[in-house]
Amino acid sequence: MGVAIRTAGEQDRERVVRLLDAAFQDDPVSSWVFPGEEYRRTTHHRLMASFTDIVMADGWIDLTEDGAACALWLPVPADDHGGGADEEDDGPALVREAVDADNERVELIGRLTAGIHPSGRAHAYLWMIGVAPGRQGEGLGTALIGAVLDRCDRTGLPAYLEASSARSRTLYERLGFEAAGEPLALPDGPSMWPMWREPRTDTAT
Template sequence: MGVAIRRAGEGDRELVVRLLDEAFQDDPVSGWIFPETEDRRAKHPGLMAAFTDIVLAAGRIDLTEDGSACALWLSLPADDHDGDGGAEDDGPAQVRQAVDPDNERIEAIGRLTAAIHPSGRAHEYLWMIGVAPAHQGEGLGTALIESVFDRCDREGLPAYLEASNARSRKLYERLGFELAGPVLNLPEGGPAMWPMWREPRTAEAAS
């Protein structure tokens, strides 16, 4: 059974923010950014809102028709060294200022991931993918990713992401991603993030 997917618009903003907040509340990276549970409950939605607004403006958000999963994509040109679609270098600082000015880790995560982001080739960047907890394990994330793979393969575009936990890393490996460089170990005892890259597949390779 296929999964119906559509492109999200401004009217879907609150749904997307809620989905990302629910999906990433217990993610290791979110826990590193907001170590205190109550602080994370209060401020994590604001960070997800900032990310959503960036991608609504500069990229593409795919949403399952039933609103249970979404994927945030940016199309990055060959000379783009940032992980935010070409924003100015103060982009991470702007996000921090908007969400929680006293939290240095909000800015740090943006700068650290930008520093390991590959450059030199145009590619599709899967910034985040969120599935409502009640629907995890149903294949919705795979369907969202594979719908973009079809275009990547037609256009000869690679895809890139950072896996934020070991479980998602294994999923991405099954979908054809490979480790793209040294693992990013977040400072102060933080979790690992795995940069992963997928080369486009030709019709012969896919058959």
């Protein structure tokens, strides 16, 4: 049976934020940004809300019809960075102010990922994908990503992401993503793996 997928609208914002908050509570990178379970439980959702708003404004969010999984995508033009920041970009600083002004890691994660984001070619950027904890392992994430990758193959568009765990990296490798440079080692924290996928021309129509 196929997975019903639709594009999330403004009416889905809170559902998406709650889903991402739950899905990433135990993620290694989220745990680094928000150390301590109580702190993460009370603050993490603010970062997910900021990410949701950014992607709803500049990209799109695919949501399974039952609300159990979502994927946040940004279209990145050539010679641009997807959702990242350079030294003159105040976007990460604004996110930090909105989430927790005292937590420099909220800003740092945006600047560090921008530093490894490839430029020069237009691509689809998978900012993040979340699956409800009780629904993982059902293939929802693969269905969400696969629908976009099929379009990428048809249009000749590459895709890019940063895997935040070894488990997710393995999933992305099965979908055709490959390492795009050295892993990003967060200061005193886990690693993130930049991954790039060339479109599969043999499936183009």
